[in-house]
Amino acid sequence: MLGxxxxxxxxxxxxxxxDVESHLAPSLPAFTLVGLPDASLAEARDRVRAAVTSSGLAWPNRRITVNLSPATLPKTGSSFDLAVAITTLAGAGLVDAASVAGWVHLGELGLDGRLRPVRGVLPAVAAAVAAGRPRVVVPRGNAAEAELVPGARVRAADSLAQVAAHHGADVEVPEVEAVPDVLAALADRDEPDLVDVLGQQEARFGLEVAAxxxxxxxxVGPPGAGKTMLAARLPGLLPDLDEDDAVEVTAVHSVAGTFDPGRGLVRRPPYEDPHHTATPASIVGGGSGMPRPGAASRAHRGVLFLDEAPEFTSAVLQTLRQPLEQGELVLHRSAGTARYPARFQLVLAANPCPCGHAVGKGLACTCRPEQRRRYFGKLSGPLLDRVDLQLEVPAARSLDAPGEATAVVARRVRAARAAQRARWAGTSWRCNxxxxxxxxQARLGADRRLVADLDRAVxxxxxxLRGADRVLRVAWTVADLAGRDAPGRPDVAQALLLRTRGHGA
Structure with a gap:
């Protein structure tokens, strides 16, 4: 008997x-799960047996073999529970086998038969629809997320008994309280406004150019200068994500377990600000078995902010070099290789020295020269070479007046981005x-006078040479903000100033 x-x-x-197949043979009772399951999936045998009996259904007293095909593909997590249970019932003849075969089943089972939400429903349902299997059963806590996939025919369920009854089982369906999606960890985040930042006109302009x-x-600046405030306001300057980016970002957060389906697709650029004690795995992704996305991937199409950057370990900082260049992370583990997008904007903040007082004449600084060198030595040359803008942020003054609001600056950012989209239309590039x-260089033409300052600096x-290329990128952005079609020599000079003012120059 086969389900x-x-x-x-x-x-x-x-x-x-x-494909989840269940074979029932008239032999001594046993339950075998094959097809390269991980430890959490192997435990499905006990969850499924308890859930079936708790739902008022008879557990088949036979030798049960459940196969997950293709057997060479690693399977992880508890989202296979529902499929294993329903195919076992189909093999036992307790539900309509033809009806069961026409649906994709996703969900974790509780011992009482209730369905619990799982991670990664959005990309899972999208894969099912792309494979020509649009009919999907999911836990009610994942229904809003699953319905975001165009073409999906989603059936939400609270319990195994409901799913079995849908497939023709003669079972009483008790009323149960739906299990909330406790994996949705994102809280409402009111984007802070740039008007809260007093003074800091040069740093504000650098932030606008970055956006x-x-x-x-x-x-780089002393404590209290406003570096963290400025970084937290960068996402508010960025335009909304387009449809493709919104789906991709939402899929990352779904797999990471930080997506709230009640808000729909993630339309605003995400913002991640890990603590300086974070490990490399928490930044780039990792974990036992198949690796999960880290902060760098959760910041995809948004901002990754490292406050007190020299306090991060060198291992963490060096792991960022691959995503900064390639826009994705490739994580190799014994259970397989996972690829996660990681095209974020990196924002680093640092004090001028460990005590933070090496500003001006540095009379209040208590750090020894070797301490200062060791402190900034964490920010290696190859890493800083990939950072386009390097600014000094002086101490704030109480007499400084507030600047423009986020909405005003964001309008200029959108206009500059529109000019870049038009310029790079037909290519894979979006921004300078x-x-x-x-x-x-080719767009500038043959006149080397435009880049004479860069040539001298090199x-x-x-x-x-990489730094010169990045200065040129910034020069194009400065010109876009000013409404010019191409940068002139003053734009290149200003871009060079924005590049070489920080400690990492």
């Missing part, structure tokens, strides 16, 4: 439809911060 249905296995953000051109940013230096050794 069949489908589930979805996630490897990173990629979903693979899995307009998708440039990475380093801010993504464009290779050779293309920017010859003196104060700027690398």
């Amino acid at each position: 069949r249905t489908s589930a979805v296995a996630l490897v990173g953000l990629t979903g693979h439809v899995v 307009a051109g998708h440039h990475h940013l380093l801010m 911060g993504d464009v290779p230096g050779r293309e920017l 010859d003196r050794g104060t700027l690398s």
Whole structure:
């Protein structure tokens, strides 16, 4: 006696439809689960047996073998519980086998038969629809998320008994309280306004340039200068995500368990600000078995802010070099390889020294020279070479007046982004911060006078060739904010100033 249905296995953000087959043989009672399950999936045997009996259904007293095909694909997590249970009931003849075979089943089972929400429903349902299997049963706590997928025919259920009754089982369906989606951890976040920042006109302009051109940013200044306030206001300057980006970002947060389906797709750029004690795995992703996305991937199409950046371990800082260049993270583990997008804007904030008082003449600083070198030595040259803007943020003064509000600056950012989209239409680039230096050089033409200052900085050794390319990117963004079609020599000079003012220059 054989039952069949489908589930979805996630490897990173990629979903693979899995055929779940259950074979019941008249032999000594046993329950075997095969097909490369991980430990949490292997435990489904006990959860399924308890859930079936708690739902008022008879557990088949036979030898049960459940196969997850393809057997070479690693399967992780508890989202296979419902599929294993329903295909076992189909093999026992307790539900309509033909009806079960036409649906994809996702969900974790409680011992009382209730369905619990699981992670990654959005990419899982999208994979099922793409594979031509649009009919999906999910826990009620995941229904809003699953319904975001175009073309999906979603059936929400509170318990195994409800699903069995839908497939023709003769079972009483008790009223149960739906299990809330406790995995949705994002809280409402009111975006702070730039008007709260007093003074700091140069740093505000640097923040505007960073937002307009998708440039990475380093801010160096004493404690209380407003570095953290400025970084927290960068997402408010960024435009809303387009449809494709919103789906991709939402899928990342769904897999990470930080997505609230009640708000629909993630339309605003995310903001991640991990503590300086964070480990490399928490930043780039990891965990036992198949790796989960870390803060860098959760910040995809948004902002990753590292406050007190030199306090992070060197291992954490060096792991950021791959996503800064490639826009994705490839995580290799024994259970498989996962790819997560990680095209974020990196914002680093640092004090000028460990005590934070090495400003001006530095008379109040108590740090020894070797302490200062060791402190900034964490920010390696290869990492800083990838940071387009490097600014000094002086101490704030009580007499400083507030500047423009976020809404005013955001309008200029949107106009600059629109100019860049038009310029790079037909290419894979969206913003100046993504464009290779050779293309920017070609757009400038043959007049080397425009980049004479860059040539001199490279010859003196104060700027690398990669750094020169990044200055050129910033120059194009400065021109876009001013409404010019191409940068002039003053734009290049201003971009060079924005690049070489910080400690990392």
